[in-house]
Amino acid sequence: MNLRLTDSESDALRAxxxxxxxxxxxxxxxxxxxxxxxxxxxxxxxxHRVRTEDAELLQRLSK
Structure with a gap:
């Protein structure tokens, strides 16, 4: 397998x-x-975050 990185990715990896x-x-x-x-x-x-934050919306959509 060969992994081709951009110059900036290679520089960051090297650093x-x-x-x-x-x-x-x-x-x-x-x-x-x-x-x-x-x-x-x-x-x-x-x-879990979507279930919690959007619980009301998900409940309305389920009807």
């Missing part, structure tokens, strides 16, 4: 890797793993 004393590959792989594992929880949180 983060240097800041943490890790390789760019390690930082990118960690970020991908975090995104993949946290995505379901973020989705559930978003659904």
């Amino acid at each position: 983060k890797a240097e800041q943490e004393g890790r390789s760019m590959q390690e930082v990118a792989r960690t970020a991908i793993a975090q995104y993949v594992t946290e995505r379901p929880q973020r989705l559930l949180s978003a659904i």
Whole structure:
């Protein structure tokens, strides 16, 4: 797999890797793993937020 980054994305990744004393590959792989594992929880949180904030509207739409 090849990952093509824009110059600004590459610069940001390089800076983060240097800041943490890790390789760019390690930082990118960690970020991908975090995104993949946290995505379901973020989705559930978003659904809960919509249910809570728009409860009245959802109730009216269900009729």
